[in-house]
Amino acid sequence: MENKRRRVPALAPEERRAALIDATIPLLHEHGVDVSTRQIAQAAGVAEGTIFGVFETKSSLVVCSVIKALDPEETVAALTAIDRSRPLRERLATAAELIHARFRENAQLMTAARKLVITGELPRQMIANREILHAALTEVITEGADQLRRPPAAVASLLLLFCGANTYGPFGDPDNFSGEETVSLLLDGLLRRGTQ
Template identity: 75%
Template sequence: METRRRRVPALAPEERRAALVAATIPLLHEHGVDVSTRQIAQAAGVAEGTIFGVFETKTELVVCSVVKALDPQPTLEALRAIDRGLPLRERLARAAELVHARFAENAQLMAAARKLVIAARDEATVKQMTVNRESLRRALAEVIEPDAERLRRPPEAVATLLLMFCGANTYGPFGDPAHLDGAETVSLMLDGLLTRGAQ
């Protein structure tokens, strides 16, 4: 007796969107935002037309995927896990390593993300990216807060400065990364460039 093959149930639209985004993110790291819908469909194991059943355009899919790829939650959780009882330098060095790792992993996407979001004129996405950036700054400020009285600037300002240093460490002011580790980044922030005893 012939056994009839059971039909695999179709995914709900939100599940399909999530699956397509998940398949797109590794391709963005490999090919950048010029990844094709054919490549995405192959990676997701679907027909190319399936993409346009849940996304109006390729740009919409790429923007959603970039935003998901830049989700700061893993970094936020790692920052919150830093022991507040550690000395300030050690806390900041660990925080700098985490932020630099995030920037380095997503360096190819960050500049493209700004261009894509502006081109798409997606106010909700712009707002989400702003919220993500502010969440990262707040999490850094919380790492700094226990030593607020020792610093000339408030924790939020120090957090902003650390983000600037990490950004320069990743991209470099002239396009060349500086390759400073967390401890050296923090030393530059806290001690400057003069040697001890120099006037």
């Protein structure tokens, strides 16, 4: 008797959407929004037409993929896990390292997101993600906030600003500007101690 190849059962539409999004994210890191539907289909192991069975356009798939890739859940969990009994400077340095890592990892995706027509769900989700990240970072700072001249939310905003400028700005140096250095700049400024 001849062995017949068994067909893999078809995925439900939501499972197919998820699989296509998962296959698209690494391609966006590599190619940005110039990724082709052929590349996506190959990575997902499906026919190119399958994409359009669950997404209206390539752009809608790209937007959904960027939204998932920029989800802050993993970074928020790591921020939440920072031991609040550690000194404020140490907590902030750890938080800065986490934020730097997140921004470095997603730099290509942020560039891709800026190239997309920014309407609909993507800008709303990006704003919501920023607010979630800001709230988690503020919580890290709250214990010991009496040592600071500014409220925890303002300090969180400044730390995010420094990390963002260091990753995305034209004068950034993410490889040589550690979380500890970022926090030193934020807490101590640039003057050497004992100078005016």
